[in-house]
Amino acid sequence: MDNRPGLLRRLDQTGVPLLIARLILGGVFVYNGAVKASHPFDFMKMVREYHMVPDHPAIFLNLIGSALPWLEIWCGLLLILGLAMRGSALLILTMLVGFTIAVTVRALNIYFTEGKAFCEIYFDCGCGTGIEWICGKIPKNLGMCILSLVILFSRSRRFCLDAVIRPPGATDSGVEVAPAVR
């Protein structure tokens, strides 16, 4: 019986897919978070445009405007460093699902009220990337969701600071890079 791991598992064991996913997703979140954190008031105004959070009491919008950009930077940094990656990836995935629902609902609202073709809809989504076409934004977000899932389900800890701080055997999953394929 062939006990060799499958191709995907072997690829995962190299740590390369995880590293790429971490760097891309972490980089995007740090950059976008920094853009928002440098202009939190403008970001809060963008959030308000979604009409998903009431203006009053003011604390709700203020909390989102003040905490969300820094939270994105925090999660992005953890991913880049390779610390608490799975928790960070889950948090980022949660944010991404929320953002994607929000932009889709807003685009559908424009679609039904203004009668524009769906792919002709664009607006500044407050994502830190300026004006975005909806038909480009949704696939981008879905792509980032896939990267989050790659991190979430990867069993490798290669190239991660986590592996240095918590040596193999001390992890919750107890999984370390397998020896090279024979």
Added chain:
Amino acid sequence: MKSILREFVWIGVIGVVISLGLNTVSPRGLRLSEDYFPRSSPPPTQPAPPATSTAPSSQGATTLPEPAEDEGFKYVREQGLQPISHAEVKALYEDPAYPSGAYVFVDARTRDLYLAGHIPGAYHMERERAKESVESLRPALDQAIKIIVYCNGGNCEDSTFAAIQMQRENVNAMVIYVYPGGMDQWKDRDLPVEKGERGSGDLVKGRTLLGEPHG
């Protein structure tokens, strides 16, 4: 799976604590208790009289609100504020008393947009620092016969929010007017636009800036 959820929770909690801490020390940070999108209180029951009735006359200026202004006028009145027509704003700008400070223009857009081009002589009000901003403008605001607040025009609400913030900082509500046409209309009529800081003297024709990005 449990361990991932545990990690998710503590990363979230630590992240929020750090985020709020950084927001507090950031010079651009938001104040959690501040009402940045104020509404008039109590809600308006009587529309304010049209500003055109008290406008100083000017050559070639029409006193009739233009069709494009109707929606903006209605919105401003709904906020319990006084709208002012483009013709009247232009008349105030061209009035010899303007340079002496009888009429004060206040730009309620972002600082970047203000620097990219504002009505010549207009002051900038930072909405996220309304209290401090109004205090710094207080000498000019207190001696003004009319204060004209504007933003981009169209659907922008910053001018109405700024006007209400001024009222809350005890600026005389009777002299505050909102220009619904805003910077878009000003530029569209090819009136002069000042780039950079107030008094920079760097004036350009409004239409040369049409199509520039909005905030």
